[in-house]
Amino acid sequence: MRTVEWANGQVRMIDQKALPWELTQVDLPTYQAVAHAIQDMTVRGAPAIGAAAAFGMALAARQSRASSVADLIADLREAALFIKAARPTAVNLAWGVDRLMAMVSQGSYPSADALRDALLAEAQHVADEDVEINRRMGANGAALIKDGDTILHHCNTGALATVDYGTALGVVRAAFEQGKKIHVLLDETRPRLQGARLSAWELEQLGVSYDIIPDTASGYYMQKGEVKIVLVGADRVTANGDFANKIGTYQVAVLAKENSIPFYTVAPTSTVDLALASGAEIPIEERSKDEVLTPYGQALVPPHFHARNPAFDVTPNRYLSGIITENGIVRPPFVEGLKRTVAGEKV
Numbered sequence: 001m002r003t004v005e006w007a008n009g010q011v012r013m014i015d016q017k018a019l020p021w022e023l024t025q026v027d028l029p030t031y032q033a034v035a036h037a038i039q040d041m042t043v044r045g046a047p048a049i050g051a052a053a054a055f056g057m058a059l060a061a062r063q064s065r066a067s068s069v070a071d072l073i074a075d076l077r078e079a080a081l082f083i084k085a086a087r088p089t090a091v092n093l094a095w096g097v098d099r100l101m102a103m104v105s106q107g108s109y110p111s112a113d114a115l116r117d118a119l120l121a122e123a124q125h126v127a128d129e130d131v132e133i134n135r136r137m138g139a140n141g142a143a144l145i146k147d148g149d150t151i152l153h154h155c156n157t158g159a160l161a162t163v164d165y166g167t168a169l170g171v172v173r174a175a176f177e178q179g180k181k182i183h184v185l186l187d188e189t190r191p192r193l194q195g196a197r198l199s200a201w202e203l204e205q206l207g208v209s210y211d212i213i214p215d216t217a218s219g220y221y222m223q224k225g226e227v228k229i230v231l232v233g234a235d236r237v238t239a240n241g242d243f244a245n246k247i248g249t250y251q252v253a254v255l256a257k258e259n260s261i262p263f264y265t266v267a268p269t270s271t272v273d274l275a276l277a278s279g280a281e282i283p284i285e286e287r288s289k290d291e292v293l294t295p296y297g298q299a300l301v302p303p304h305f306h307a308r309n310p311a312f313d314v315t316p317n318r319y320l321s322g323i324i325t326e327n328g329i330v331r332p333p334f335v336e337g338l339k340r341t342v343a344g345e346k347v
């Protein structure tokens with residue numbers, strides 16, 4: 001089952017809010033509903049958001065009553081702005097929308113329906129390509145994993161965070177499929193618990209050995225010498241190799257360096273934003289304080305207590321051993337290597 005797909009003229013996605021208790025899918029009939037599903041994290045994870053955005057644009061084209069190409073393009077421009085506003089940090093959201101808008105500006109279409117068909121075909125292509133790219137990243141990264149390794153992982157970067165297979169957990173999966181005996185320590189990832197709810201659910205399905213650990217325990221296991229490598233995903237990698245990822249990634253990176261443990265991010269080139277020079281320019285999403293005070297409807301403290309809830313942090317490039325992409329592993333210094341991988345060159 002894919003995380004996000006096109007089904008019966010609608011966008012179908014796994015409802016990640018219901019996991020691990022229930023595996024259900026929702027069918028979304030409008031691009032506004034797709035944008036809302038991105039915002040409320042029915043679908044989440046940078047590449048999955050990118051694919052949802054692309055399908056959302058294909059849906060917008062079908063929703064539009066425009067009979068001329070020019071009128072359809074005007075409606076698509078409006079939809080593009082609406083979808084892009086759903087969440088600010090993962091660049092894949094804008095990437096997915098822009099990839100479809102590039103079809104609009106670069107092609108010439110005899111009719112509005114021809115453009116509608118071209119957009120759906122491109123969204124489908126984005127989704128298929130994502131799975132293929134993840135498998136390539138998996139193979140590139142698995143070369144770093146040794147038999148018997150324990151891997152520390154933050155958030156969820158598996159099939160659920162992508163169309164299928166995963167990025168950092170895709171590397172874990174590839175190593176496991178190669179027959180390596182591995183164990184994964186999963187940061188639970190407060191406050192939305194993507195590690196405990198989603199990553200553990202995925203490793204259960206795959207049969208990979210794991211333990212959920214409190215976020216506060218990762219330093220303890222690193223200090224004890226149990227962790228051989230840290231693998232995380234990314235929501236946006238800037239031109240210098242700084243990257244935004246789920247809140248808590250930065251402290252894991254600092255602890256890894258302190259304990260001389262290799263630390264890698266696994267990210268497709270669609271997550272690389274060469275327009276930004278450094279991580280200081282990445283917009284960081286601030287989500288509702290209710291996610292901290294009342295996670296999943298369960299009040300931890302009285303709801304009027306004060307809280308802050310940044311959803312991402314930025315890890316400076318000096319903490320990174322490398323960036324695992326579909327075109328190879330980019331090593332520091334990152335500027336040239338990132339440019340080359342984004343251009344499609346093997347590194």
Ligand code: MRU
Pocket residue numbers: 044045046047090154155156157158161162166167168194232233234235245246247311
């Ligand atoms: O808020 P989320 O759950 O969308 O955040 C997800 C992450 O931070 C992932 O690590 C990142 O998107 C990479 S997913 C392959």
